[in-house]
Amino acid sequence: GESVGLHLPTLSVQEGDNSIINCAYSNSASDYFIWYKQESGKGPQFIIDIRSNMDKRQGQRVTVLLNKTVKHLSLQIAATQPGDSAVYFCAENIGDKIIFGKGTRLHILP
Amino acid sequence: DAGVIQSPRHEVTEMGQEVTLRCKPISGHNSLFWYRQTMMRGLELLIYFNNNVPIDDSGMPEDRFSAKMPNASFSTLKIQPSEPRDSAVYFCASSLGAGTSGVGELFFGEGSRLTVL
Numbered sequence: 001g002e003s004v005g006l007h008l009p010t011l012s013v014q015e016g017d018n019s020i021i022n023c024a025y026s027n028s029a030s031d032y033f034i035w036y037k038q039e040s041g042k043g044p045q046f047i048i049d050i051r052s053n054m055d056k057r058q059g060q061r062v063t064v065l066l067n068k069t070v071k072h073l074s075l076q077i078a079a080t081q082p083g084d085s086a087v088y089f090c091a092e093n094i095g096d097k098i099i100f101g102k103g104t105r106l107h108i109l110p
Numbered sequence: 111d112a113g114v115i116q117s118p119r120h121e122v123t124e125m126g127q128e129v130t131l132r133c134k135p136i137s138g139h140n141s142l143f144w145y146r147q148t149m150m151r152g153l154e155l156l157i158y159f160n161n162n163v164p165i166d167d168s169g170m171p172e173d174r175f176s177a178k179m180p181n182a183s184f185s186t187l188k189i190q191p192s193e194p195r196d197s198a199v200y201f202c203a204s205s206l207g208a209g210t211s212g213v214g215e216l217f218f219g220e221g222s223r224l225t226v227l
Contacts, residue, residue, distance in 0.1 A: 034215070043114075043201050043218030044153070089153065096165055098143070098216055100153040 012107045019077040021104050023090035026071060032093035035064060035075045037086045038103070044089060047075070082108050112136075114219035116202050122225045128190040131222045134183055135204030143216065144177055144187050145201040153201070159185065192226045199223045 013019045025033070031052040036044035050057045050064045050073075057064050063076040073090050087103040115134040123129055135142050143158040157167040159179045167177070174193070179185040189196055203216040 036216075041220070043203070043220050044216070045218070046215045049215070096141070096158065096160065097155060099155060100145075102152040 009102070010105045010107060012109055013080050014109045015080060015082060017080055019075075019080045019084065019106055021075045021077075021088050021090075021106065023073040023075075023101055024071060025073060025090070025092050025101075027092060027094055028071070030092040030094055033064070033066060033073050034091045034093065034098065035062075035073075036089045036091060036100070038089065039086045044100075047088075077106075080106075080108055082110075084108060114202055114204055114217050116200075116219035116222050118222055119220065120223045120225075122227065123192055124227050125193055126191045127226075128188065129192045129196075129224060129226075131187040131200050131202075131224070133185045133187070133202030133219060135185070135202070136217055137183065139204035139206055139217070140182075141205045142179060142185050143203045143205075144185070145203065147199045147201060147221070148197075156187070189224075192224075194226045197224055197226050 011021060034049040035047040037047050038044040048057060048059045048062050048064050050066050052068060055066050061078045065074045075088060077084055084106060085108050087105050089100045089103045091098050091100045114136055117132045121129060141158060141160050144156040146154045146156055154169055156169045157177045158165055162179045162182055175189055177187045187200060199221040201218050201221045203218045205214050205216050
């Protein structure tokens with residue numbers, strides 16, 4: 001079965017609001033997690049990562065939260081913009097592999 | 111840097127034909143990954159290489175699929191014979207390398223969209 005998955009396939013957010021994309025993982029051995037953004041017709045692009053010894057990491061307009069107790073990961077995007085429209089994947093690094101979840105499509109409402 | 115370069119961007123072929131997809135990783139990157147993306151299965155890891163050596167090909171769906179990395183700057187993914195169910199977008203990605211801290215950031219190419227009729 002798949003180790004990494006997402007709760008919602010599509011998320012619609014009003015422009016200017018904050019977006020929260022969630023992800024559940026099942027492999028307790030995972031020690032490194034990454035969020036990728038994929039725009040239409042392009043390959044996935046790295047957004048932000050977090051190691052298992054942290055529970056929060058912030059970037060520019062993005063924050064990743066890690067809850068190891070319940071094996072949950074989230075990506076928060078502040079002040080969502082039209083350019084944030086994409087599919088977002090969480091991924092986990094297990095040894096030499098990076099395994100991706102199925103993705104959540106973020107749709108921005110005007 | 112030009113990034114990861116894949117070719118062809120689009121390929122349409124008939125069932126039974128051989129398909130070869132090509133990838134040039136970012137110079138200096140030691141790890142290379144082939145992924146397949148479909149609506150049903152998402153992004154699946156097919157195979158990856160470290161320092162040109164195949165490490166794990168457990169994601170390769172069948173013997174019809176093979177991958178090579180003859181040198182640090184080139185890799186191929188071959189499907190022979192191709193079938194309609196192989197239709198997907200195939201991505202190549204590279205990273206600086208694996209280690210005790212993990213693979214790190216993957217840099218993806220723009221993908222090769224394969225349609226098998």
